[in-house]
Amino acid sequence: MIEELITAGLLAIKDYVATHVLTCLVPAFLLAGAMVAFINQEAILDHLGERANKLKSFSLAGLASFFVAACSCTVIPVSSGLFYSGAAIGVAFIILWVAPSANILSLIYTGNILGGEIVAARIVASLLVAFVVGWVMTLAFRKERREIEAAGTAAAASNPGTKNRILSRTHLIFLVLIVLTLLLPNYIGQTGPYIEKVVIWGVMTLVLAAYAFRKLTKDEIKQWLRESWWFVKIIFPLLILGVFLVGIIGKLLPEEWIRSWLGGNGITASFLATMIGAISYFATMTEAPFVDTLMKLGMGKGPALALLLTGPGLSLPNWIAIARVFGMKKSFVYVATIIILGTVVGWFFGNYIL
Numbered sequence: 090m091i092e093e094l095i096t097a098g099l100l101a102i103k104d105y106v107a108t109h110v111l112t113c114l115v116p117a118f119l120l121a122g123a124m125v126a127f128i129n130q131e132a133i134l135d136h137l138g139e140r141a142n143k144l145k146s147f148s149l150a151g152l153a154s155f156f157v158a159a160c161s162c163t164v165i166p167v168s169s170g171l172f173y174s175g176a177a178i179g180v181a182f183i184i185l186w187v188a189p190s191a192n193i194l195s196l197i198y199t200g201n202i203l204g205g206e207i208v209a210a211r212i213v214a215s216l217l218v219a220f221v222v223g224w225v226m227t228l229a230f231r232k233e234r235r236e237i238e239a240a241g242t243a244a245a246a247s248n249p250g251t252k253n254r255i256l257s258r259t260h261l262i263f264l265v266l267i268v269l270t271l272l273l274p275n276y277i278g279q280t281g282p283y284i285e286k287v288v289i290w291g292v293m294t295l296v297l298a299a300y301a302f303r304k305l306t307k308d309e310i311k312q313w314l315r316e317s318w319w320f321v322k323i324i325f326p327l328l329i330l331g332v333f334l335v336g337i338i339g340k341l342l343p344e345e346w347i348r349s350w351l352g353g354n355g356i357t358a359s360f361l362a363t364m365i366g367a368i369s370y371f372a373t374m375t376e377a378p379f380v381d382t383l384m385k386l387g388m389g390k391g392p393a394l395a396l397l398l399t400g401p402g403l404s405l406p407n408w409i410a411i412a413r414v415f416g417m418k419k420s421f422v423y424v425a426t427i428i429i430l431g432t433v434v435g436w437f438f439g440n441y442i443l
Contacts, residue, residue, distance in 0.1 A: 094337045101336025102329055105370075108283055112290040113163045114325070116271035119297075121170030122317025123267055126309070127260040128174040136255070137176040139231075147223045150180045151216055154187035155196075160371070161407040162328050163271075164188045166320045169414045178230050178415075179223035182423055185411070186222055190402035191215035199377045199397065203384075210394055210438050218398065218430045225426050230419065259304050266297045324410045331406025335370045338405070351383060354391035354439030356432065362392035363431035366399030367424065370407075376400040391439015399431040 137146045164185055172181035189195075191211055200208040256264065270293040274286035301310055351358050371379070379400070380393050388396075403424065412420035 094340055097340035098333040098336040101332050101370075105329075105332045109160070109163070112274040112286045113160065113271070114166075114328075116267055116290070116294075117163045117166045118317050118320050118324075119313075120264070120267045120271060121166035121320045122313050122315070123260075123264050124167075124170035124174050125316045126313045127256060127264070129255050137171070137180045139177045139227075141177065143179065143223070143227065146177060146180050147183055147220055150176075150183040150223075151187050151219045154184045154219075155191060155193050161189045161402055161404045162331075162370070162410065165324055165407065165410050165414060169320065169324075172415070177227065178233075178419070179227035181415075182226045182419075183219045183223045185423075186402055186427070187215055187219045190218075190398050195377070195401060202377045202381050203393075206443065207390070207394065207397070210443055211397055214394060214398060214434045214438060218427070218434060221430060222423065222426055226419070226423065229422050263297075263300060263305065266293070266300055269293055270297055320414075323413050327409045327413050328406045331404065331409045332370060335368065335405050338368060351388040351392050354389040354436065356436045358389055358392045359395045359435030359439065360428075360432040362388070362395040362435060363399050363428055366396045366401075366431070367403040367428055368405050369400060370404040371400040389439050390443040391435040391437075393435075394438050394443065395431045395435030398434065399427060403427055 135141060137150065167188070168181045168185040171184065172178065196208050196211065199211060270290060273293055274289045277285075277289055301313075305313070350361050366376075376397055380388070380396050383396070384390075384393050408420060408424055411423065415423075
């Protein structure tokens, strides 16, 4: 039995490394490093920082996240990169939630499989949860004073002419190229074999490298790679550990138990669906066919929505990595909030909306 569990964990790692590291995590780490290295911290503080208008900053973060096709693990470097560039804790965790739970790629795929009603519910529910998460994280950690905020204020005082300039034109183009390296393999190569994604990623990486060597100084490239490596060394090992544990859990969960306990739209079914989603790892778009299979076996629409939200939005590797990057307290508050909201949203939508 132990040998089977270890094998299941190793197979999960093999699948994860083979299909996600190159085309998802590598550009995500490079993007995070570039954001920390090149984004004007004071400008971020003005638009997305603690002193920015919450309705405006939360709305901007939530809507922008719909266009980031990232799984629960890939989005961590992106969110933390923005956070360490000066974004508020609420903004960072909104991005951490919305990008995997309701990005446009997964929404289109969900609509093709489960229909427009579920997609509309997923969009509304994701935004509602996002705003609650943003406010919870803001209120829970509002007394924390970040060194980056003081540094950004001091920098603005010494160089007021650059206060509102988020990025130079050169760095903006550079970040756009990294974003395209992250997104295009998923958008263009979403239906083809994985090798197509690798080819698209390879072409974009060559374009990115050519631009970097042509437009950036050696010191800027070193700073970018140094910041990117910082994210790699603190996040990647924990993601691998989390994927291994998920493989073991998947082996232990009896399929008959899942079928019998997820029927109907009761609070218990929504809670169990939320917990299954919160622990398991779902790559972008894999949650839709999984939920479709369970619905054909009798799962209610409410639990289905809960699983569609928390499946891609959370995962055990995600928990561990968030704790490492943002701290144990923030990870606990975030995960607990999502589990509670996922359960309530699944129950409410299942009984009164869907």
